[in-house]
Amino acid sequence: MSRRTKQAENEGRCRVCWCTDEDACPGGCAWVDDAHTLCDSPTCVEMAPVLDAARELLRSALQGSSRLKPLRDAITAFDEHAAQFQKEIQGADL
């Protein structure tokens, strides 16, 4: 809806690792989408759908506030993948 007005805030920063043009991933990375919200780090490419799915679940859970199961599922899934993500970051550390 407000793609243009929000672009300075959201574009140019990876939505997974928050790297930017000025502060890229170690070894360098490139944008994989036109909006510049996802870089081509393998971990970011892998995690982006998970984050998007979790965000969607959270959004739908908040809209139907009496249905908390999607929220709990989202948090559980997010925690699992966040732990895995953390391991990958530490494993990739130089």
Ligand SMILES: [Zn+2]
């Ligand atoms: Zn990234």
Ligand SMILES: [Zn+2]
């Ligand atoms: Zn990056």
